[in-house]
Amino acid sequence: MSRGIKIQDLIVKKFGGFHLNKISCEWDLGEFILLTGDSGSGKSTLIHTVAGFNGVTFEGNILVDGLGIHKYSISEKAQKIGLMFQNPSQQFTMRTLEREFVFVLENCGVSYYNANSRIQEAVDEMEISHLMYQELTTLSGGEKQRAALAILIALDAPVFLLDEPFASIDPESRIFLINMLSKLRDKGKLIVVVDHDMTHYRQLIDRLFIMKNGSLTESQVESLPEKTDVPKLKSYKEINSAIFTLDNVAIGQGGEELIKKQDFTFYNGVSTLTGDNGAGKSTLLKAMVQLYPYSGKMFFQEKRVSRIFGKKRLYKLLTLAVQSAEQQFVTLEVSSELNFPKKISNEISKRQLQALEELNITHLLDRSLFHLSEGQKKMVQLIILLSLDHNFLMLDEPFSGLDKKTCDYFVRWIEEKRTQTDFLIVSHRLDPLDGISDYHLHLSNKSLKEV
């Protein structure tokens, strides 16, 4: 009998159709499994259903350690299955990591003596002792993921299920966490990770599963890319004209300097901006669209822009796609969001419908935005912003949570639009931008430089 997870004929219905269609598989302890597939294909649903903390009704059997999942009490289940959400901030109950550790271990009835040694072990392993007493909301994305994983380690569950844990963290943190997961596998744990980005996995994982339209198939690990080439993010064009200029601009955050006083010019074309987590990329974009305070002057198309006056006019010319797609939405439904703030012209509407069709998501039109998967939210966000005519479009992590095919679709769209629109793209995933990007900018040590 399998000591890990055994799924038999699992069916989950959603919106009147099959969301998961007769899934059967067996995952054993000591295996590192990568689960991938198109956006909205049901990966998250599978992970959350198997964990069984959200109360979704399903048909079929899910056995954990040989026993049906519903037979466990909640605290027993939490000690069998460690679940990590896509968005770690939604999973913390307490204000600091130290309190969160105590909360979790108290819930599970671990004795005080054991708890102390478990916490110490988890903290040492994840190298996060400096984060113990900080407010969790102030941690960066990568730090939150480390903290969340440390909690799972302290819980000492034999099974770890991670739902796209690396969607928006920098490559170094990602590699650190993937290596950490493979170490946990070596200690005999079952690790299941959902991820779209398949780099760095090939040497470490044992099995690869692909989800498509609610069905699961196993695939060869060897089919994963060996090592990606360094993407080419620079082209040498002759004519450059400045579109956006920073003049003596400095940006601070919480009393500390985030970006040093500097001059910088963004040229026309497609620019890619990289940098570590917490370096201030998103904040810089927010400041450039005049939604974050800064000192100094900014010029767009040689006209001074201001945080106080003329913003509505400015946003007809330039706009920003924010990192978390959900935060871009004002209304509740996809169709009304496409038509916000006023009915769009036929031409744009046609382009949007075409995109929805080509991405196979027309059925989402009358659905609530809250019912979309993270990837689908991202698609709707990008469709809205790319279909409008702007002179300058800033995209903050446009590819997070998107599968390869969808990424390529949007990259082609960007390519199409580049004659009329200039782009500034912040992304941790660089492979989609290979050959598209004209400039590579890097933000580190509080200053912006062209690479």
Added chain:
Amino acid sequence: MEERTTSIPSIFVWVFFFTIEVSFTHSVWLNLYLVVVVVFYLVYKKMIGTVLFLISLPFIPAITTFWSVYIQGSGITDAWILFTRTYAFAALGIGFMTTIDFQDCLLVFEQYKIPSIFIYGLMVVIHAVPDIRKEIKNMYDASLLRGKRLYPWSSFYYVKVIFLALNWRDHYTEAMYSRGFSETNPRVHYITWKISRGSVIVCAVLIILGNILIRLERFT
């Protein structure tokens, strides 16, 4: 087991006691005494901004009550009592707010047999408040980025916040379950809170002093 001392129960009793006493006594001295105690504490803690807040916040309600009772009501004595009482209530509230850490307060109450679902449910809600504020700011920005300025009376805000709350409720429930928390499961406790003896003495002395003042006022 780890033992920690706390002054939360003493402060709680102190504030509770005086809230009731101030409501049922007619003593200007007692009211002023409470304001002075809280101001002394704030100055000692170097929270000058909060002192200014305490002076300015109740001013309008206090002066209007004073005025209406003086002109329409039973005369200057009652007017002064109500004027100072408004300040005394504000002082008690601000004193409570600044001395007590809400998370600790809930944890101490958990030890006094308040249901844990209530304690941790409240904790989650309180920790979500900054997120909700951020969400509202984000929505304002998002709408502006698409060329429409939202105003506080815009229905978009209210509809979305309601849906967000429903959505978050599910997330938080799942999150707490995944942390092994459930309504029915007994929990163990690593920390036992002990009431600090110093805080009991200080609060008792302050209560006795206040009541001596009421008696003294009668003789003058």
